[in-house]
Structures are given as structure tokens and as C-alpha cells.
Amino acid sequence: MRILLTNDDGIHAPGLELLEAIAARLSDDVWVCAPLDEQSGAGHSLTLNLPVRLRQFGEKRFAVTGTPTDAVNLALRKLFPDRRPDLVISGINGGENLADDITYSGTISAAMEGALAGIPAIALSQAQRTSGREAGLGFAAAEGWAARVLAPLIDGPKARRSLVNINFPALPAEAVKGIRVVRQGLHDYARGSLVEGVDPRGKPYFWFGLEDVEHTLDHGTDLEAIGEGYVSVTPLQVDLTDHAALGALAERYAS
Ligand code: MN
Numbered sequence: 001m002r003i004l005l006t007n008d009d010g011i012h013a014p015g016l017e018l019l020e021a022i023a024a025r026l027s028d029d030v031w032v033c034a035p036l037d038e039q040s041g042a043g044h045s046l047t048l049n050l051p052v053r054l055r056q057f058g059e060k061r062f063a064v065t066g067t068p069t070d071a072v073n074l075a076l077r078k079l080f081p082d083r084r085p086d087l088v089i090s091g092i093n094g095g096e097n098l099a100d101d102i103t104y105s106g107t108i109s110a111a112m113e114g115a116l117a118g119i120p121a122i123a124l125s126q127a128q129r130t131s132g133r134e135a136g137l138g139f140a141a142a143e144g145w146a147a148r149v150l151a152p153l154i155d156g157p158k159a160r161r162s163l164v165n166i167n168f169p170a171l172p173a174e175a176v177k178g179i180r181v182v183r184q185g186l187h188d189y190a191r192g193s194l195v196e197g198v199d200p201r202g203k204p205y206f207w208f209g210l211e212d213v214e215h216t217l218d219h220g221t222d223l224e225a226i227g228e229g230y231v232s233v234t235p236l237q238v239d240l241t242d243h244a245a246l247g248a249l250a251e252r253y254a255s
Helices: 014-024 068-079 106-116 140-155 222-227 243-252
Strands: 002-006 029-035 054-058 061-064 087-094 121-126 162-168 178-181 186-188 194-198 204-208 214-216 230-237
Touching: 002 014, 002 068, 014 029, 014 087, 014 121, 014 140, 029 068, 061 068, 068 087, 068 106, 087 106, 087 140, 106 121, 106 162, 121 140, 140 162, 140 178, 140 230, 162 222, 222 230
Parallel strands: 002 029, 002 087, 029 061, 087 121, 121 162, 178 230
Antiparallel strands: 054 061, 162 230, 186 214, 194 204
């Protein structure tokens, strides 16, 4: 099994180092192609107005001067001309990617890029705060639970143009209660904090904060699972069509 690893925290991130160790137990054909610098919040952006460069850090380790999407896209085009990876794993992100984080997340978008190419893809993220405070546990839950949560995904059937978003709670591994397959929850980012200041040249600036984001803790969501101490597993689809709305919208244009 050929595995491509990537992330959005950059080639030197500790979560990627841990992911490389986990992947080495799954395969002896593990490749890394990750952004050179941190790209958290880059979403699914593809760099079109600048060239991107590929830097080699080892026999199968590369970094791209661009976004997570650039890294996966370039890897698929340039590094694997003959045989593509069988699996793309993105992470392990330092910080959760739950609910509406999904559309902002470079970690998830990198996995989505694999799914768009028809390759089974998984995004891994480690929550690092509980009740708004840093838990100081690093990647403990991910380290203890990654093998257990990955095994059924690797052994079982894989859906095309679909990816799996996995989050580990900010708990010691032995305190994690189990694994829950849940749907995407809902944040309210519009109510998140906004830091305002004045730069050294006297110009005002704004900085998006992630504190005080409101959560809707509906039953059966990723937010609830993580809040209750479980690993969350959420299947995501690349097709964003609101299928339930198709009929009603078509009727509005029918007359
Ligand atoms: Mn990140």
C-alpha cells in the first residue's frame, strides 16, 4: 500500500512527525508532501498567481512552497507519474477540525484533494483545548488511538469521492471513552472574537480570534462526541449539492 501524507501545519510540524511514525507501521511505502510553511485556515485554495517550488527533505519527503491543496496536487502530478498512492492521510493537525471548521481547514482540504482524484482520504486532527483552555497534552489521544481508528478504514471498502474526518479529544489516551461515527456539527463563527489594534505605522488592523465561537451541541454531532471524550469519525462528501433542496428550487424556475 502506497500512502501519501500531508498536512496544513507544515513539513516541520510535530503532528506530521507523529503521523509518519503511525504510517510506518501500516506500510513501507510512505511518502510525505506537505506545505513548507504553516497553512492553517488555507481551505482548499490552489495557488495560481505564483509558481510553487518543490523542496526535497529525504528520499520520500517533500515540501511545497504553497497550500495543502498545492502539495497534494503537485505530489499526484509530479511524484507519482506511474503509480498513484492508495491512500492520502492529512494531519495530524494541531487543533480540532470540527463542524464548520471543515470549510476553512487546510487539513481537510488536503484530504479532499486526494478524494477528488479518486483516492481514499482521511483527515486527522488533535483537539488541544478543553473549555477554551490549552490542555497541554500535545498529541496524546491521537498517539494512543490512531491505529484503532484507522484500521477499519484501511481494511474495509472505500467510497469514491468521499473522505473521512477524524478528531481526537484533548484528553490523555486512557481517558478517551471510545470512537463515535457522527455527523458534522455547527459553529457560529460570526460571533467569534475579533482582535482590533493599531500597527507600528499607525494603521488599524483586525485579527480573527477563535475564542468564544458559539457551538450548537446537537445530538449526534462531532462537537458533541469530542465534548464527551470520544474520538469523532465523520464521513464527508466532495459533492456539496443540497440534494434535498433540488426539487423545490427547480419548481421555482419551472413556470
Ligand atoms: Mn493546522
